[in-house]
Amino acid sequence: EDSREWLDGSQFDGVMNYLFTAPTIAFTAGDRVVMEYVEKQSYEPYPALDAPGYAAKIEHLLQLYPWEIQLTQLNLLDSHDTARLLSIAGGGKESPQAEAEESVKLATLLLLTFPGAPSIYYGDEVSLAGAVDPDCRRGFPPEVEWNREVLDYHRQLIALRHGHPALRTGNYQVLLAEGMVYIFARQLATESVIVAVNAGTTTEKVSFKVAELLSQPSQMLYGNSEAVWNIAEDSNYLTLQLPPRSGCILG
Template sequence: MQVQTPDWVKHAVFYQIFPDRFAKSKQISDAKSKQIYDAKSKQPRKRLFQSASWEDWEAMPTLQGYKGGDLWGIMEQLDYIESLGINAIYFTPIFQSASNHRYHTHDYYQVDPMLGGNAAFKELLDAAHSRNIKVVLDGVFNHSSRGFFFFHDVLENGPYSPWVNWFKIEGWPLAPYTGDAPANYGSWGENRALPEFNHDNPDVREYIMEIAEYWIEFGIDGWRLDVPFEIKTPGFWQEFRDRVKAINPEAYIVGEVWGDSREWLDGTQFDGVMNYIFAGAAIAFAAGDRVVLEQVQSRDYQPYPPLFAAEYAAKIQDLLALYPWEIQLTQLNLLASHDTARLMTIAGGDKDSVKLATLLMMTFPGAPSVYYGDEVGLFGGIDPDSRRVFPLESAWDREILDTHKKLIALRHQYPCLRIGEYKTLYAQGELYIFARILNNQSENEFENEKLLIAVNAGTASAKATFGVAELDFQPGKLLYGDAEVEWNEEGEIQNLSLNVPPRSGCILAVGNK
């Protein structure tokens, strides 16, 4: 079968936002100030609580505390997000919940009032779309929460509840809040706060499908699916795709699967997964033995042990061989997320590691995803520390920010970085060189766009010389970095020599566009 994926994702740079921690609105009505009105609905913007017990914004986050970030605040930061070159946002869950991360869903049809409710989300969605920024939501469809109405009815009415068969009830009584007795129901990770749906029940399947359809019709541009591998019901994700794509064929469906995802990337289910295989390899090469082991031991991706260039090249080739090319172009590539320590902390504070890994990500096939704050050098260990608030401007690392802006701009400028062929050219010691190649035959001209990318992860300068005649490389300008470039001919053989400074990378134009 022919695999079809959303074209816009191939050209997207994502920004992942944890809503409670990104921004708190400065323009929300409260009892002591004049009302602020939404320009479209003419309704006042109101926070649910006027004096909620938020944690101090700048204090270290806790597992259960709320910081009070909201969707109005995010909307006020769209200028900043756009200035980065971001054209897609992935939000961790925003639906009503009794947790700061909102993976404990209470109501799938209501945006959490603490974030501003459905009205705030509608205004934010419209504002993002007006800037050509796509919006993807997190769908938690394997499990709900103890506060979910249907499960709460089971807790109240036991075997007499009409919703008993919606969950994996194993016996009576249920024990949702104590570990002293058997829970008597299935829950994700044996966490009693997260009762699992019975997806073999047709009513449950239909309920979830209708939720997916409702928000696509509302205007979102896709779904990121939480732990989709936990749903074993045959045909579930095939139906999910069919129902979503029937409303919007360009909707993006991306699963949270950490390893080999061929089971879900056959063209009938997901358009991509969160590409932790790439993240592990990129960090292991860029950061090497600088990786702080206690920040990665609890996760099942592999940013350690260190990789030399040849080992990194082998892992990348294995990864690129796993899935159809059309799928490779819509993978969600990342270096960190709310489920990992932040890259700066994993790398022990080494800025060069961050810059090198970012260079690898921004030049790799698939859509890059920047975890909010990573672009300004935010630190953060494993959960809950990885979910710190976005820092004040005075605390930004301008060098890291400038790196992100330059690389994102180059990705947007050169289509070969988005959809071009990926070809490894050299992998020895700690120097890795590859090319992104795009040959376009238009009606009146032939465009030959080629970029060469070199990454030296070592602590000494590294030089490589190789023939480029077969690749039809042409002398061009250095777009990024400070490498020394020499072109020379030996008879009919044309060679390119690169001398790359330690702990640095470069991008060189070698096409004749």
Template sequence: MTIRTPEWVKHAVFYQIFPDRFARSQPPHHCPEMAVTLEPWDTAPTLAGYKGGNFWGIIDKLDYLQSLGINAIYLTPIFQSTCNHRYHTHDYYRVDPLLGGNEAFAEFLAAAHDRHIRVVLDGVFNHASRGFFFFNDILENGPHSPWLDWFKVERWPLSAYDGRLPANYVSWVNNRALPQFNHDNPAVREYIMQIGEYWIRQGIDGWRLDVPFEVKTPGFWEEFRDRIKAINPEAYIVGEVWKPAAEWLDGKTFDAVMNYVFAGPTMAFAAGDRVVLKHAEIPDYYPYPALDAAGYQAKIEELLDLYDWEIHQVQLNLISSHDIARALTVMGDDVASMQLAVLLQMTFPGAPCIYYGDEVGLRGSLDPDCRWAFPAEEKWDTDLLKHHQALIQLRHQHPALRTGAYHPLMADGLLYGFVRQHSQEVLVVLVNSGEGDRTIDLSQVAPGLGDRWQVLYGPLTVESKTEETQSVITVPSRSGGILTRLEPAA
């Protein structure tokens, strides 16, 4: 079958927002449900506390996101919940009151769309919460509840809170706060389908699906895709699948997955043995062991062989997320490593996704430490911010960096190079993760690719080999950049 993915995603640069921690602003009118005690914004994040980020705050930050070059936002869950990350859903039709409720979200969505910024929501459809009405009815009424078969009750009595007793119902990773839906129940299936459809009709641009591999009911996600695409064929459906995901990316289910298979090797090459294992060993994405250029090329070629090219162009390419330690911290707080990883991310096929704050040097270890509030401007790493801005701008300006073919060019020691080519535009990206400067002659490395090159970005230098050629490239230690091919001299 011909695989079709949303065209706009091929040109998107995403920004992942954890709503409680990105920005908060005073509501435009009195909201008593928001007049509550909050944690101080700049204190360390806790598992249970709220910082109070809201949609009016995000609206205030849209100009900043536009200046960064962002044209798509992925929001972690926004629906009513009793936890700051909101993966414990209480009501799928109600935006959390601390975020400003449905009214504030509608204002945000309109403001984002006015700026041509797409919005993707997090769909948590494998499990709900103890406070979800239909499950709460079971807790209140036991075997008399009419919604018993919406969940997987194994025996009585249920113990939703007392860990000394068996829960007696199926929950995600045995967390009794997260009862799993019975997806084999047609009513449950239809309920979730209608939630997906409802928010697409409200104008969102897609769904990121939480732990979709936990839903074992045959055909469930295929139907979800069909019904979402029937409303908006350009809606983006991206699954949280951490491992190679060919079974999900056959054109019948998801458009893409969160590309942890790209993230791990990219950090392993950019940082090498600077990676701090205690921050990276628990999550299943492997930014270790250290990779040289040949090892990185092998990982990338293996990745590129997994899927159809149409899929690669819309993969969600991240190096940080709310589920892993922040990339800068993983890479030993080494800014050069971060810059190299971002260069590789912004020049790779697919949609780059920045985890809020990474662009200004926000640090953080594993959950909840990876969820610090967005810092005040005086705490920003402005050089890292400018690095992101420049690369995003180049990505928007050059089709080769978005939809151009990707070809590994060279792997020598700790120097890796590849070509992005779209029509007559040819760009070469060189990344030197080693401690010493490297000099190469592109006319020798890639005969026929071109003899005249110019630096598009980065601290690279180009020297003339003869009067007719400019092909000797020096890549300083721990740096990289982008070259553009010049037309032959007249």
């Protein structure tokens, strides 16, 4: 919910940022969300959002608080008060496990490239499921049960956030929001980083004009998408081919 009354400089420096949580789940999990786990919660990660709908929610959030507060917000995908995202996305229930894990992977990419302090609820990094409280507070699983692929991409994204200051404190600019494709840039000093997500179920090829970036990032830091720059005197165009249910980072 809108927390401006708590963030006026006289009380808190930041709050649990469910205004990020809800649209991020609604975009990445969409209609896969298991309603019984969320319909009695106040943060409402539904109905499903397409990329323009997600962009509108994120831009509203970024305009809601001063930038200094955005950088101290506790961004999260789930917590001790909610069902775990893997279960919300249908893991082990309505959706096949692989589909639910795709939703978690996309949401984690958005979490770890967003301004603020990312919070990973214990066990999410090894694919721990859990319904509403108290099931969301299960014990940490033994190592033999860890999902190593999930752990690896968490480590990779955390390392990229540590290694690229723009992903921590750089400004945030939406570059494209079309269909189920959402692309934005983080910029700081001379560094630009582009993050792209295709939350849809088909491969998407998008070409768009990129203006006012500090650089033309072309190295694929994360993901396996294809990127081609067309640089002209009066405009720069970037073409991306994004596999279904995937994301990438260019730096």
